[in-house]
Amino acid sequence: xxxxxxxxxxxxxxxxxxxxxxxxxxxxxxxxxxxxxxxxxxxxxxxxxxxxxxxxxxxxxxxxxxxxxxxxxxxxxxxxxxxxxxxxxxxxxxxxxxxxxxxxxxxxxxxxxxxxxxxxxxxxxxxxxxxxxxxxxxxxxxxxxxxxxxxxxxxxxxxxxxxxxxxxxxxxxxxxxxxxxxxxxxxxxxxxxxxxxxxxxxxxxxxxxxxxxxxxxxxxxxxxxxxxxxxxxxxxxxxxxxxxxxxxxxxxxxxxxx
Numbered sequence: 487x488x489x490x491x492x493x494x495x496x497x498x499x500x501x502x503x504x505x506x507x508x509x510x511x512x513x514x515x516x517x518x519x520x521x522x523x524x525x526x527x528x529x530x531x532x533x534x535x536x537x538x539x540x541x542x543x544x545x546x547x548x549x550x551x552x553x554x555x556x557x558x559x560x561x562x563x564x565x566x567x568x569x570x571x572x573x574x575x576x577x578x579x580x581x582x583x584x585x586x587x588x589x590x591x592x593x594x595x596x597x598x599x600x601x602x603x604x605x606x607x608x609x610x611x612x613x614x615x616x617x618x619x620x621x622x623x624x625x626x627x628x629x630x631x632x633x634x635x636x637x638x639x640x641x642x643x644x645x646x647x648x649x650x651x652x653x654x655x656x657x658x659x660x661x662x663x664x665x666x667x668x669x670x671x672x673x674x675x676x677x678x679x680x681x682x683x684x685x686x687x688x689x690x691x692x693x694x695x696x697x698x699x700x701x702x703x704x705x706x707x708x709x710x711x712x713x714x715x716x717x718x719x720x721x722x723x724x725x726x727x728x729x730x731x732x733x734x735x736x737x738x739x740x741x742x743x744x
Contacts, residue, residue, distance in 0.1 A: 549589020549653055552663040556735070558615075558671060560594040568616035569597070576603050577623040582613045585670065591653035593670030602626040607644040607679075612651040615670040617733050621712040622673065629708030634680065637701035644679035646687070648728055657724045666715070672732030688728050690719035710743040717744045
């Protein structure tokens, strides 16, 4: 049987639901907008990189170390302890006035040696850093003197010293790293004297007497126990007539012995 009232009620419910589900469109200006971003700070431009010419100009200044080259740091307590050890080795020396400049060049409390032990003369003037003087005295007593007896049958009476402190670059170059001589941290040995009045100079000894070759090889090799750099004849032409010994501090205690 047809029921008009029930159908009418159902239709009203349907119309209500359809109207409720209709999308509602926002009026202009009613939707919240996101906050504006703050202005970005300007990113500074990378500084211009140094050119090789810039580095060359910097390192051509007197006493200017090369880029990244460490400069020795003076330690007064260590220097005094070294001087005490030098006295125990019976070396003859005096503590000279500080050598300062130009630039990074210089030596604090430089040691001017007159002998490496009683009977073994050596002169370091201008002076050297105490650790170099101590290494020289120990090397002369423990290596050079015994090697002279063993290979030459002679008594060592002196060590011939050339360059000590000198404000310059390695191998006297125009630019590049400062030499260890610039810090009093290196010494050049030209040869040795003996008590019979004879002497033996450092040289490339391919054709020399066997005993002289053995002596020079022994003192050169033995120096590696006391110095961190030992170079000489055969290394390059700049060191053809002397031994260069220095105490440069390298990473991991690396030593250069050539």
